[in-house]
Amino acid sequence: MTLSRRILLGGLAAGALAVSSMSANAQTVIRFSNWVPPTHPVSTEVINVWADNVKKATEGRVEVEVISPLGNPPSHIDLVQNGVADAAMIVHGYTPDRFKLTEGMELPFVADDSRSASIAYWKTYEEFLEKANEHDGVKVIGLWVHGPAHFFVRDKEINTLDDMSGLKIRVGGGMAKYVAEDLGTVPFFAPSSQSYEVISKGVADGIMFPTESVYNFKIGPAIGQALEIPGGLYRSSQGIVMNQAKWDSLSPEDQAAIESVSGMALAELAAKMWDSQDALGREELIKAGTNFKTADGDLMDAITEKLSVEEDKWVAAGDDTVDRKAALDYYKQQIEAAN
Numbered sequence: 001m002t003l004s005r006r007i008l009l010g011g012l013a014a015g016a017l018a019v020s021s022m023s024a025n026a027q028t029v030i031r032f033s034n035w036v037p038p039t040h041p042v043s044t045e046v047i048n049v050w051a052d053n054v055k056k057a058t059e060g061r062v063e064v065e066v067i068s069p070l071g072n073p074p075s076h077i078d079l080v081q082n083g084v085a086d087a088a089m090i091v092h093g094y095t096p097d098r099f100k101l102t103e104g105m106e107l108p109f110v111a112d113d114s115r116s117a118s119i120a121y122w123k124t125y126e127e128f129l130e131k132a133n134e135h136d137g138v139k140v141i142g143l144w145v146h147g148p149a150h151f152f153v154r155d156k157e158i159n160t161l162d163d164m165s166g167l168k169i170r171v172g173g174g175m176a177k178y179v180a181e182d183l184g185t186v187p188f189f190a191p192s193s194q195s196y197e198v199i200s201k202g203v204a205d206g207i208m209f210p211t212e213s214v215y216n217f218k219i220g221p222a223i224g225q226a227l228e229i230p231g232g233l234y235r236s237s238q239g240i241v242m243n244q245a246k247w248d249s250l251s252p253e254d255q256a257a258i259e260s261v262s263g264m265a266l267a268e269l270a271a272k273m274w275d276s277q278d279a280l281g282r283e284e285l286i287k288a289g290t291n292f293k294t295a296d297g298d299l300m301d302a303i304t305e306k307l308s309v310e311e312d313k314w315v316a317a318g319d320d321t322v323d324r325k326a327a328l329d330y331y332k333q334q335i336e337a338a339n
Contacts, residue, residue: 148232
């Protein structure tokens with residue numbers, strides 16, 4: 001055996017021993033199935049940081065082990081509920097028929113950032129939404145929304161609502177789909193990772209996305225025109241959930257420690273990432289040649305009129321479980337307070 005091979009094998013063995021020792025020191029290991037690309041800021045600045053915070057808060061008794069995905073993104077709520085994974089990040093819009101109350105936090109025009117809306121979201125969840133038990137079978141660790149979504153197209157400048165009509169726009173489901181239909185576009189479903197391909201090849205004409213995602217999913221080279229919508233077209237509801245039995249197995253001390261770095265703290269952590277990445281993405285897209293304009297005047301009036309139905313629809317679809325009008329009013333009040 002060559003010296004270099006001995007050194008390599010020795011290093012691998014030492015690394016494996018270190019990992020084994022680190023896990024052995026933890027009383028509980030939480031297996032976190034992560035479908036987000038490992039280099040994406042959601043992984044590096046939210047999930048991994050939260051995992052480190054959990055370890056510190058519990059003084060090493062609980063360790064979050066981030067592993068490769070055990071299924072596709074929409075399946076993760078079931079994977080956690082069934083105990084296949086101990087924890088995961090979920091996007092509510094990926095299973096829209098399952099989560100109706102979260103759609104109210106995704107409505108158009110409510111905030112120009114992630115921070116104020118995410119803070120307001122967590123407060124609204126605790127005050128109104130939690131009692132509806134839409135997340136039955138899992139422990140909600142934290143909730144947030146990404147920054148405002150805007151309208152990005154390959155090459156057509158949007159000056160009127162008619163300019164949008166008939167365009168094939170990639171959406172992820174939920175509120176994004178409703179908004180696309182209201183604006184007269186044709187919703188087109190494709191994974192985020194395939195967005196550049198379908199737009200660059202003309203299969204889709206554009207996408208409704210936060211600026212961050214256009215940049216970080218490397219869709220920018222296919223985008224010539226960006227129409228920014230004050231308050232956003234929608235914002236995606238997201239969160240981290242844990243298997244309920246796994247949560248119940250933790251000591252009250254460790255539960256309290258994890259909650260101290262979750263909930264509002266997690267909402268603020270995620271929002272900080274989204275807002276900073278939106279700013280970076282906008283700067284980099286402009287450098288690369290994307291033309292940005294802000295909807296105003298008659299165009300903004302027309303967009304507002306078309307999308308105003310979504311708030312009415314969401315409120316009217318409620319039952320006696322949650323006073324949706326009160327919840328939405330509270331959500332908006334908390335956004336204003338956060339600003």
